[in-house]
Amino acid sequence: MQKRAVRLSNQRNLVHIPCKKVLTSPKETKLKLAALNVRSLCNKSFLINNLISSFNLDFMLLTETWLDKNTGNIVLVESTPPNYKHESEIRESKKGGGVSALFRDNIATRRLSFGVFSSFEYVSFKIELKQTPPLLCIVMYKPPEHSQSFIDDFTEMLSVVCTDFDGLVITGDFNVHVDNVNDRNAKELNAVLETFGLIQHVSCPTHSRGHTLDLLITRGVIIYNVSVVDVAPSDHFCVFIDLSVAPKPPPGPAVVQGRQINESTRAQFVEMINPENVSGANVDEMLNSVTSSILNVLDAIAPMKVKLRKHRQKAPWRNDDLVRAQKQQCRRAERKWRKSKLQVHYGIYKAELYAYNQILCRTRERYFSEIIGSCSSNSRILFTTVNRLTNPPTQLPIELVCAPKCNEFAVFFNDKVQGIKKAINSTTHITIQRPPTHSKLTHFVPVTDQIVQETITRLSSSTCCLDVLPTRFLKSVLNSVLPSITKIVNMSLQSGIFPEALKTAVIKPLLKKSGLDPTVLNNYRPISNLPFLGKVLEKVVYQQLTDFLLLNNSFDVFQSGFRPHHSTETALIKVTNDIRLNTDDGKVSVLILLDLSAAFDTVDHGILLHRLQDWVGISGSALSWLKSYLEDRKYFVEIGSCVSDYMGLNCGVPQGSILGPLLFNLYMLPLGQLIRSNNISYHNYADDTQIYVSLTTGEYGPVDSLNHCLQQISAWMQNNFLQLNSDKTEVIVFGPQKQREIVSSYLHSLSLKPSNQVRNLGVIMDSDLNFNSHIKSVTSAAFYHLKNIAKIKNIISKRDLEILIHAFVSSRLDYCNGLLTGLSKRAVKQLQYIQNAAARVLTKTRKYDHISPVLRSLHWLPVPQRIDFKAALLVYKSLHGHAPKYISDMLVPYEPSRTLRTSGAGLLLIPRVRTKQGESAFQYSAAKIWNSLPEGVRQASSVFMFKSRLKTFLFSRVYD
Numbered sequence: 001m002q003k004r005a006v007r008l009s010n011q012r013n014l015v016h017i018p019c020k021k022v023l024t025s026p027k028e029t030k031l032k033l034a035a036l037n038v039r040s041l042c043n044k045s046f047l048i049n050n051l052i053s054s055f056n057l058d059f060m061l062l063t064e065t066w067l068d069k070n071t072g073n074i075v076l077v078e079s080t081p082p083n084y085k086h087e088s089e090i091r092e093s094k095k096g097g098g099v100s101a102l103f104r105d106n107i108a109t110r111r112l113s114f115g116v117f118s119s120f121e122y123v124s125f126k127i128e129l130k131q132t133p134p135l136l137c138i139v140m141y142k143p144p145e146h147s148q149s150f151i152d153d154f155t156e157m158l159s160v161v162c163t164d165f166d167g168l169v170i171t172g173d174f175n176v177h178v179d180n181v182n183d184r185n186a187k188e189l190n191a192v193l194e195t196f197g198l199i200q201h202v203s204c205p206t207h208s209r210g211h212t213l214d215l216l217i218t219r220g221v222i223i224y225n226v227s228v229v230d231v232a233p234s235d236h237f238c239v240f241i242d243l244s245v246a247p248k249p250p251p252g253p254a255v256v257q258g259r260q261i262n263e264s265t266r267a268q269f270v271e272m273i274n275p276e277n278v279s280g281a282n283v284d285e286m287l288n289s290v291t292s293s294i295l296n297v298l299d300a301i302a303p304m305k306v307k308l309r310k311h312r313q314k315a316p317w318r319n320d321d322l323v324r325a326q327k328q329q330c331r332r333a334e335r336k337w338r339k340s341k342l343q344v345h346y347g348i349y350k351a352e353l354y355a356y357n358q359i360l361c362r363t364r365e366r367y368f369s370e371i372i373g374s375c376s377s378n379s380r381i382l383f384t385t386v387n388r389l390t391n392p393p394t395q396l397p398i399e400l401v402c403a404p405k406c407n408e409f410a411v412f413f414n415d416k417v418q419g420i421k422k423a424i425n426s427t428t429h430i431t432i433q434r435p436p437t438h439s440k441l442t443h444f445v446p447v448t449d450q451i452v453q454e455t456i457t458r459l460s461s462s463t464c465c466l467d468v469l470p471t472r473f474l475k476s477v478l479n480s481v482l483p484s485i486t487k488i489v490n491m492s493l494q495s496g497i498f499p500e501a502l503k504t505a506v507i508k509p510l511l512k513k514s515g516l517d518p519t520v521l522n523n524y525r526p527i528s529n530l531p532f533l534g535k536v537l538e539k540v541v542y543q544q545l546t547d548f549l550l551l552n553n554s555f556d557v558f559q560s561g562f563r564p565h566h567s568t569e570t571a572l573i574k575v576t577n578d579i580r581l582n583t584d585d586g587k588v589s590v591l592i593l594l595d596l597s598a599a600f601d602t603v604d605h606g607i608l609l610h611r612l613q614d615w616v617g618i619s620g621s622a623l624s625w626l627k628s629y630l631e632d633r634k635y636f637v638e639i640g641s642c643v644s645d646y647m648g649l650n651c652g653v654p655q656g657s658i659l660g661p662l663l664f665n666l667y668m669l670p671l672g673q674l675i676r677s678n679n680i681s682y683h684n685y686a687d688d689t690q691i692y693v694s695l696t697t698g699e700y701g702p703v704d705s706l707n708h709c710l711q712q713i714s715a716w717m718q719n720n721f722l723q724l725n726s727d728k729t730e731v732i733v734f735g736p737q738k739q740r741e742i743v744s745s746y747l748h749s750l751s752l753k754p755s756n757q758v759r760n761l762g763v764i765m766d767s768d769l770n771f772n773s774h775i776k777s778v779t780s781a782a783f784y785h786l787k788n789i790a791k792i793k794n795i796i797s798k799r800d801l802e803i804l805i806h807a808f809v810s811s812r813l814d815y816c817n818g819l820l821t822g823l824s825k826r827a828v829k830q831l832q833y834i835q836n837a838a839a840r841v842l843t844k845t846r847k848y849d850h851i852s853p854v855l856r857s858l859h860w861l862p863v864p865q866r867i868d869f870k871a872a873l874l875v876y877k878s879l880h881g882h883a884p885k886y887i888s889d890m891l892v893p894y895e896p897s898r899t900l901r902t903s904g905a906g907l908l909l910i911p912r913v914r915t916k917q918g919e920s921a922f923q924y925s926a927a928k929i930w931n932s933l934p935e936g937v938r939q940a941s942s943v944f945m946f947k948s949r950l951k952t953f954l955f956s957r958v959y960d
Contacts, residue, residue, distance in 0.1 A: 029129045030224075030244045033059040035139070035171040037214060037236035041065040041100070044233065045078035048102075051231060053081050055240070058104055063141040063173045063214075065090075065098035076100060087111055089123040099123045099139045099172065112136070114157050115848040119150035122172070124161075132245040135167035135221065144175045151188050155195075155830065159837040160847050162196045162783050163790045167220040167245055170198075173236065179205070179212040191772075193217060195779040195830060201226045201241075208235045221245050257641070259302040266476055268301040275483045283491040287499045287533075290484045294468050323356075323363050330356045365797055372800045400518070406644035409509050409637040412521045414647050417601045420723050421651065424602075428715040432670040432677075434615050441548045442620030446490040447540055449482050455539045456485075464506055464529035465638065471532050489537055496624030502534035504646075505635040505654065528635070528656035538658040541625065545618075545662065554616055555665070556672040557885055561686030562661040565877070566884050568761040569816045571685050573874075574886050575692065575760075576819055577922040578681060579734045580769060581911075582694035584918030588735035588743045590703060591692040591765075592710065593758055595728035596717070599687035600664055601652040604721045605630045608653075608667050615669050629659065651721070661686055667720070674716055678709040685761055689713075697739045700746055707750050730758045734767055763816050769917065771820060775830050782812045782834045790841045801842055809838045813863060818870045821929070822920030831863045856959045865954045871926040872933060875908070876946050890923045894931075906938045907931050 034057050038044055041062060052060045067075055067090050076086045085105045091097035099121055103109065108128040122140035129135065138161070142150060161168065178186045178200060193200055198217050206214035206228055214236060216226060224242040231238045259265075277293050280286035333352040337345035456478060463471040474481070492498060509524035516523040546564075549555055558574075560566040579589045609627055612618045618626065633654060637644040653660035653667075664686060675682040675691060682691045691709060693702040717724045731747060731754045733740045744754045757766040757773050764774035785808035793801055813831055820828060836851045845854050855862060861869060877883040878891055894907040908927035913919055930938065937953050940946035 029132055030242065031058045031127075032056065033061060033169070033171070033241040033243065034238055035061040035063075035214060035216065035241070036238040037063045037141075037173040037234060039064050039066070039234045039236065041067060041079060041098075042071065042075050045075050047233065048079045049081050051238075052084065052102060058107065059137070060102040061137075061139040061171055062100045062102070063098075063139065064096065065100050066096055067098050067100070068095075072098075076102075087123050087125055089121055091121060097121050097141060097143070099141050101125065101137070101139050113847070114160050117153040117157065119153045122157075126165075129245060133166050133220075135169065135245055136161055136165040138168075138170045138172075140170065140172040140174075142173065142175050151192060152829070154189075155192050155833055156836075158192065158196050158198075159783065159833040160840070162219075163787045163837055163841060165220075166787070168198070168218060169221060169241075169243070170217040171215065171239065171241070173214050175213055176215075177211045177213070178215065179203075191776055195776045196783055197780055202228065202239060204228050206237045206239060208237075214239050216241055218243070257304055257306040259298060259304055261302055261470070261473055265302050266473070269297055270477050270480045272297045272301065273477075273480050275480055278484045278487050283488060283495055283497050283499050284501065286488050286491055287501055290481075290488065291468050291501070294481070298469075322359055326352070326356045326359045361795075364795060365800075368792075368796045369800050372796070372803050401640040401642055403642050403644065406637045406639050406642050409521060409524070409526075409639070410507070410635070410644040410647045413507065413526045413637070417598055417652065420597055421602050421721055424718050424721055424723055428718075430674065430712060430716040430719055432673050432716075434670070435673075437552070437615070437617035439548070439552050439617055440620075441545070441616075441618045441622050443496075443622050444493040444541055444544050444625060446493055447486065449486050451540070452486045452489055452536065453478060453482055455536055455543075459532070459535060459539060462529075463532060466504060466506055466529070466531045467533070474532065485533065485536065488533070489540055492537055493540070493625065494621070496621035496628065498537070498625060498629040499534075500632065502531045502537065503629075503633045505530050505633070505656070507635050507637045509637065509639065526637075526655070528654070530654065530656050535658055538629075541629075542658050542662060545659075549616070549666075552617065554669075556669060556684065558672060558682055559665055559668070559684045560884065561665055561684065561688075563665075565882050568685055568763075569818050570874070570884050570887055571683050572761055572763055572816055573818050573922045574884075574890075575683055575690065576765075576769065577890060578694075579692070580917045580921035581913075581923065583735050583769075584913050584915045584921065585694075586736075587694040587696055588733060588739045589692055589694045590706060590743065590747065590754075591690060591732050591734065591758075591760075592706065592752075593730045593732075593760060594689040594691070594713065595725040595730070596687050596689075597723040597725045599722055600655060600660060602721050602723065603652050603664060603667055605651060607720055608663060611667055611669065612663075616666055626663075630663075671713065671716060674712060675709060678705055678712065680706060680709045688761060690760065695743070697742055703743070703746060703750070707752070730755055732756075732758045732765065732767060734769060737767075740767060761816075763819065769920070770827065771823065772827070775828065778812050778815070779830045779834055782809050783837070785809060785812075786834070786838055786841060793841055793844070798842065805838045805842055809834060814866060814870065817863075817867045818874060818922065820867050821871045821922060821925035822916070823867075825864055828863050828867070835860065835863055852959070859955065861951065861954055862958060865958055868929050869950060869954060871922070871929050872950055873943075873947065875926050875930045876938075876940070877943065879906075880943075882943065891927065905935055 032055070034051070034055065036048075038048065041048065048060065048062070051057075065072075065075075065088065067088065069090060069092070072088065072090050076088060079100075080086050080102050083105050084102055086100060086102045087109075088100035089098065101123055109125045110128070112124045112126055114124065120140050120142040122138055124136065124138040127135040127137055174189065176185045176189050177183045178189065180186055190200070196219070198219050201216040201218065201223055202212055202214065204212065206212055208230075216223075216239060222244045224244065225240070226242075227240045228237045229240060274293065277289070278286055279289045330349070330352040333345070333349040337349040456475065459471075461471045461475065467474075469477075469481075488499070505528045507526045507528055509521075510527045511518060512523055512525050550564075555563060560568070560571040575591070579591070582589045605627075608630070609623065612626060613623060630653070633649040634646045635649065636646050653663045665684075668684065668687075671689065672682065672684065680691050680693060682689065684690075691706065691713075693706045695702040714724050714726075731752045733743050733747070733754045735743075747754055757764055759765075764771070764777055766773055786805070789801070789804050789808060796804075813835060835855070839845065839851060839854045839858055839860065840847070842858065843854050845851070874883060874887065875891060878888040881888075892909040894909045908930050910927045910931065911918075911921075911924055913921065913924050918924055933950070934953060937946065937949045940949050
């Protein structure tokens with residue numbers, strides 16, 4: 001029989017069938033643990049062995065093993081089933097105690113130590129699971145007798161482990177009655193756990209006599225089940241734990257468009273652009289002319305491209321020319337070796353591979369160094385950079401990335417503002433006598449190329465899709481387009497018209513906080529981005545308008561928002577100083593924090609323009625420019641590559657703008673006069689208003705005046721289309737506890753419900769003004785950022801690492817720390833733990849090494865001295881006209897009754913006080929700190945010189 005020829009297929013004729021890659025979630029790793037205070041393992045080894053096998057445990061964590069060096073190992077072997085291993089810590093000084101961990105030998109673990117602590121025993125180990133981050137497990141035992149050092153020791157250990165590990169499991173016998181909410185030790189322990197973002201899961205008694213002593217504390221893991229069962233001959237019950245650690249599935253691809261811009265692109269742009277090519281009869285035509293010429297050049301040298309981008313964790317520094325060239329060289333050497341199989345070629349390949357790795361490391365370090373260096377003053381960009389390196393990218397649900405959903409967002413944001421305005425029902429008209437205006441601002445002055453250049457250089461390099469040129473690129477080619485920009489700016493100022501093309505905002509929805517349902521529109525806040533050129537024009541006007549306002553003393557004295565030399569810290573120092581001195585006088589203070597709903601968005605343009613004209617004195621083309629700036633604005637919503645239709649804006653000051661906050665302050669000018677007419681103390685920071693009074697027990701007239709003033713404020717707000725949110729308006733009472741309770745009862749009769757603590761301009765204030773809750777909050781936030789920074793400490797230089805630590809950690813230590821003057825060292829001890837942990841991360845110091853030499857080598861002032869530094873600096877600025885008037889008024893120069901050596905020495909009068917609250921008042925503590933400085937420090941000729949001498953003095957006082 002003739003064989004049939006076999007026909008081979010021609011692959012050129014085969015049709016490629018595209019296959020969509022299915023994104024599957026990696027399998028989660030589940031672990032089963034049990035924790036037990038065994039109270040002597042010696043006579044229960046076989047019972048524990050059986051317990052592990054019966055419940056198929058991955059980990060058995062034991063406390064109070066009571067083992068010794070002689071028999072300990074034998075007992076542990078008896079307790080351990082086949083295919084299990086153990087780690088233990090035996091108490092050497094006296095009988096009792098001891099902790100052990102028994103676990104499967106196929107689970108990769110590594111024993112770790114975080115130092116030796118006298119108040120508790122522990123054994124810790126890192127669990128390394130596949131496809132998941134490492135998990136740290138700590139088994140600890142604290143003896144029953146209370147030790148004041150336990151909280152300090154436990155906090156010190158957590159300050160180390162919480163910066164190194166995302167996943168954390170701590171279990172054992174703490175001998176603290178956490179079920180008793182009034183127990184002092186339980187309160188202290190819960191405060192520490194809250195500070196570090198840890199969760200305690202055991203909620204029922206774990207001892208035969210009651211009370212919850214054996215705890216399970218976790219972070220970064222999923223707890224499926226926690227059960228407490230009496231399974232062993234011990235007076236403690238066994239805590240069974242089911243947990244898992246699972247990575248997130250990878251995101252899908254996205255369509256992106258952009259231009260390829262590099263060094264050669266910049267050179268070509270400068271060569272091709274014509275800086276004098278500006279034509280047009282008005283500012284809009286001039287702007288269109290410049291935009292068209294720029295786009296023509298860009299299309300020629302860097303045309304817009306659209307491509308499908310896969311969400312890989314691809315390192316951008318790999319695109320460097322040197323990296324690509326070395327990679328090609330490495331591949332060539334590899335191919336040559338694989339072809340010849342010669343040892344000499346293998347050696348060449350290894351050398352090229354090593355060189356590739358070295359270049360990659362240097363390029364990566366240089367890449368992040370450039371980002372960190374250029375954005376060292378922009379914490380938002382630094383946070384984005386660190387977050388991108390340490391956490392998986394967060395994305396909106398795929399069903400939201402479409403034009404219909406963008407339109408839903410656009411309509412929702414618009415309806416929300418319109419709904420607030422419609423809900424405002426103004427029934428009572430409040431008339432306020434306006435102060436006379438002595439000067440007029442009739443026009444804005446044209447500016448030079450130099451002023452425009454300085455303005456652009458000082459502005460942030462943030463950009464958005466509305467910019468013709470990316471901001472960084474614009475700054476790099478500024479000389480070639482500067483004349484055109486200056487002409488547009490001056491044409492706008494002279495004509496009193498703000499360009500139409502710069503009135504559009506792009507809105508990006510952002511979840512208010514993680515964990516919220518991403519499908520609910522109300523869980524998003526609109527983030528507005530404006531064209532960069534519009535911000536340049538705003539900044540020019542802002543500077544001229546601010547100069548006019550300062551010259552005419554038009555600002556409200558107690559308005560600290562967005563003003564030179566003013567801040568949230570100076571505002572809070574003023575308020576807390578008044579309250580502390582009132583408490584020192586035996587009085588009670590009542591503080592009300594007013595909350596406004598979308599205040600910037602509901603500003604009425606007609607009322608604002610009327611206020612600018614009648615209250616401020618702006619007229620002519622200057623008023624016309626501001627009118628043009630406010631009117632006919634629009635926005636659209638952008639999600640991914642999808643956009644919504646345009647929506648018009650008929651009220652509000654532009655969000656994300658430079659002029660918006662200043663205009664809002666001017667809109668609120670009558671409010672201060674209204675509050676003063678009621679003889680009520682107050683302070684404003686933009687739309688945050690707080691009013692307060694002091695009173696003695698039984699004297700409720702000031703409270704009645706406060707309530708009456710609150711009603712007038714509500715009516716004035718309605719007259720001005722501002723909605724006072726009564727549900728979020730907070731009341732707090734300060735003073736001795738018994739008097740607070742009496743005043744609080746009276747406030748309840750006025751439908752005012754006091755709270756024990758409130759958040760005021762980012763600071764948590766409590767009724768005792770000890771700031772314990774605020775310190776816990778700062779500690780928790782700082783450790784979160786320090787933990788992220790610690791993850792990348794090995795891929796950036798020490799210099800850049802220090803920049804990140806100062807941006808995210810030191811800045812939190814220093815934020816409003818002027819309020820902490822007069823507090824004890826113990827009160828700020830938690831803040832010192834943060835600084836210690838940051839120093840260890842920066843210097844890679846071992847956990848058990850003494851920290852003071854490290855702080856000294858870094859030239860870092862400890863936290864108490866940083867507080868003194870802030871207070872002294874504010875005093876110096878106040879005495880030299882660089883601080884708010886309300887701060888300067890607190891500080892009275894010391895004038896002796898007769899001529900002494902101290903005459904003319906620049907000392908301050910220290911007010912007489914009676915209580916610790918009085919000693920903590922800024923007026924007292926700052927004057928005391930100032931007077932303790934050497935005369936050479938106090939008489940420094942400049943702020944820079946003062947800061948230098950002050951740090952040297954404080955540093956030597958601590959470390960010498």
